[in-house]
Amino acid sequence: MGHGIAQTFAMAGCDVTGFDEVRAAGDSLHDRIRQNLRDFVSAELFAADQIDSTLRRIRICGTQAEAVHDAQFVTxxxxxxxxxxxxxxxxxxxxxxxxxxxxxxxxxxxISQSGVRLKRPERAVVTHWFNPPHIVPTVEVVGSPLTNEATIQATLELLRRSGKLAIRINQELPGFLVNRVQIAVMREVWDLLDRGVASVEDIDAAIQGSMGFRLAALGPLRIHDFGGLDVQTAVYRNLTPEIAACTTVPATVQRIVDGGNHGFKTGRGFYDYPPAVADQVRSDRDRRYLSLLKMFHQRNSAKDES
Ligand SMILES: NC(=O)c1ccc[n+]([C@@H]2O[C@H](COP(=O)([O-])OP(=O)(O)OC[C@H]3O[C@@H](n4cnc5c(N)ncnc54)[C@H](O)[C@@H]3O)[C@@H](O)[C@H]2O)c1
Structure with a gap:
């Protein structure tokens, strides 16, 4: 996540310093960001002649102290x-x-847990990005009861100036907002797979072509408005007793994990990712995300103009 966050701020014109305790991670940072920036250029979301100057704004440091020296915002x-x-x-x-x-x-x-040893907890906040952070627009901003308003406002402002959709979350609840919704969907999807209701490919296709399609265009609550709240409340009452409510991982998924198959990073999960095509697969994923990001920017600029 770190390199994508650094890239986002550098693209917005900020000077960024970074530190990673694993030397190789720091050494490869510029190459990884250069590749990401090229993908942005291919998607016509960034100018090719800005790549070098953007990379020059990012400096990897030899110590944490050097990395945070004079910083206004540290993540x-x-x-x-x-x-x-x-x-x-x-x-x-x-x-x-x-x-x-x-x-x-x-x-x-x-942040009330991770920042529990801070002497000034009023300047601490969670900024929860989504993978890949340089592409996915939303960042959740979650303060603790001790975080002051100036910190929240400055964080929202910095993220928005950096092109992100910064969302203020009003309570420090586990999973914040988005992951709670994602987990609710994940539980049902894994349960359906476990019961053999449809294949891996068909579950993905069904959701992409329906729920995913509509969610990418509208938020869930607006979709409900269009569906009619009388209908939606009846569907809710009828189906909530029927859907998964378990808190254990379904056997089918647990078997895959127990077999050492952890998804893209191990070459196999629900799908196979042979090493020979891994770069291509990742780049295809980013290309799809970037085409959505382009639509997202277009929609927002149309909103700004109206
Ligand atoms: N991966 C995701 O989808 C995702 C999404 C949102 C938030 N997050 C959060 O972001 C954080 C990082 O996730 P990630 O997936 O990038 O992890 P990662 O393991 O890929 O990267 C973590 C990096 O931190 C470095 N590191 C570890 N301890 C360090 C230390 N003391 N000082 C300096 N560097 C150190 C490691 O060398 C590594 O390069 C986690 O808190 C995770 O929960 C991850």
Whole structure:
């Protein structure tokens, strides 16, 4: 996630410094971002002559102290380990100015937990990005009860200026907003697969061509309005007792995981991703996402003009 976040801010004209404890991750950063920027150029979302200057705005540092020196906004995108995140924030706080914003990209830990050792928790916030972060528009902004309004507003403003759809989440609930909805869908999809209701390919196709199609154009609540709330409430009452409510992973999915098949990164999950075509598969995915991003920008610019 870290390189995509760095790329987003650099594309918006910010100077970005970064640090990764694994040297190879830092060393490969510019190459990874260069490839992403080329994909943006191919999708006509970025000018080719801006690639070098954008990369020059991103500097990898040899230490954390150097990376955060003089920073106005610091975000962590390290592994999902609560103690490690707590220690990181504790270590960083004395290295930055009193009003530097400290952000966490955690998908699960609210800032009141990861920032529990901060002396100034009022400047701490979660900014929850979605993979791939340089493409997916939404970033959830979630403060704790101790986060002050200035921090929330400055974070929203920075993200919006960087082209993101920054959404303020009013409560620190587990999974924030989007992951709660995603998990609800994931539970039903995995249960349907487990019961053999349709094949992997057909489940994906059915959802892409219906729910996914409509969600990409409208939000869920607007879709419900068009469906008619009298109808929707009846469907809700009839179907909620029927759908999955389990909290254990269905056997079919657990078997795949137990077989060491963790998806794209291991070459096999629900689908196969042979190493020879892995780069191509990832680049196809990004091309699809970028074409949606283009539509998203067009829709927003039409809204701004009206
Ligand atoms: N992957 C996703 O889809 C996704 C989505 C939203 C949020 N997140 C969150 O973003 C964070 C990072 O996720 P990821 O998928 O990019 O993980 P990742 O494992 O791919 O990358 C984490 C990077 O952090 C580095 N790192 C670990 N400890 C460090 C430390 N103490 N100092 C400096 N660098 C350190 C690692 O070397 C690695 O390069 C996690 O908190 C995750 O929950 C991930």
């Amino acid at each position: 962590e995108a390290m592994r999902e380990d609560l103690t490690a995140k707590q220690e990181l924030f504790e270590r960083l706080e004395p290295l930055v100015a009193d009003d530097t914003i400290l952000a966490s990209n955690s998908s699960t830990f609210p």
